[in-house]
Every structure is written in C-alpha cells, then in structure tokens.
Amino acid sequence: VPFVAKVVGIPVAKIAARIMAGEKLADFKLKPRKLDHVGVKESVFPFARFPGVDTVLGPEMKSTGEVMGIDRSFAVAFAKSQLGGGTRVPRKGTVFVSVRETDKARILDAVKLLSSLGFKVIATSGTQRFLVENGVPAEKINKVLEGRPHIVDAITNGEVQLVFNTTEGPQALADSRSLRRAALLHKVPYYTTLSGALAAAQGIRAYLGGDLEVRTLQGYFPDL
Secondary structure, eight states, rough: OOOHHHHHHHOHHHHHHHHTTTTOOGOOOOOOOOOOOEEEEEEOOOOSSSSTOHHHSSOOOOOOOEEEEEESHHHHHHHHHHTTTTTTOOOSSEEEOOOEEEEEHHHHHHHHHHHHHTOOOEEEEEHHHHHHHHTTOEEEOOOGOOOOOOOOHHHHHTOOEEHHHHEOSSSHHHTTHHHHHHHHHHTTTTEEEOOOOOOHHHHHHHTTTOOOOOOGGGGOOOOO
C-alpha cells in the first residue's frame, strides 16, 4: 500500500482507514489520474548474513525491506530501484550468461545491448555457441561440473560484474547453487528471469547515459 500511494500520489492507507471508520469512498472525490512516470519496487534480502543459505526464493517471506525507484522512464526507474537496494550496477566489465534452451533466443536482445555498451560476454558452451551464431562476440567458460577454471572461479577473482542465469529442473537448480552463492558473496548482480535481464540491460544503458535525475515525490504531482 505505501508503494502504491507514493506512485499514484494518493494517501491510500489513510483513505482506507477513514472508510473503515465509517466514511464513504465517494466523500474523497477521487478522480482518474494520468501518470507520466513509472515506479519500480525492489525487495531487499538478508541472504549474505546467513552462511550457506541459497538465494532461491520460495513461498515463505524472506524480504527484510523494500525500496522504490521512480522516474519518467521504466529503464531509469529500474536502475534507481537497483541502486536503492544496494546493488552494484556495473558501468563496464563482463557479463556471464547461461540460460536454458528455451530462453536462448529471448535473452539475445539483452546481451546484444550490453555488448554494444562495451561489456565483454562469457557464457557456458551451449549459450556461447548460440550467441556467436547470432552475431554476439562471446567466450566460453566452464560450468562448475566441467572442471576448473570455471565460472565460480571467475566470480571469486573479480572477473565477472553481472550474471544472467536461468535453469530448468531440480538438478540444474542444484548444480547452479555455488554460482548463486558466489555472486551473492561477491556482490555481483544476479538475474534469473528474462524480464529481469532485459530490464537490467536497459537500466545500465540509462545509468551510463547519466539520466538518473533526482526529484522529490511532489515533483511528480504538480497538481497536488
């Protein structure tokens, strides 16, 4: 509720409390509002405080807080949400990509964008082959099970600044546990969905463009 209230500029919780006290919704004379901005909420998790804990989310509540990024474009709002949550949004470096077969074509736009921004791309064998065949320069790196040097070594050595990884099936999920843990401990941004990967790439482009304007919430609601 606080997030929605800030995005739309309406004190939702206050109105709800007054309705519960007997007032009518019509008394508040609410009108449809056209918004020209976007709000992105990001959850904050305490995984790093608990040794050995996997970062995979389940049905239980694990978030210890949340932050919001707001701007006139989604890409900038997303970048702000990541920075606000403590993520080290990289301006340069290397992105590691390893995605399941059905996601390869759909991850292409995000990886192409990062490559065009000057990022080096490394990937596991199947993903690397697909990227090269589709015009994205990419180097192969081993999975942990394929022997050293592997991706966890690269993350530990500070050679990776961003991770895109999707898995399929319980075995693949278990195999990538060490990858997730290494990214967490070394504060490397880690995205496990296609939408998250594309948003991250667009957010980095906006970040590099210097578009992160700072404004008060009131600045988005001049009619209030």
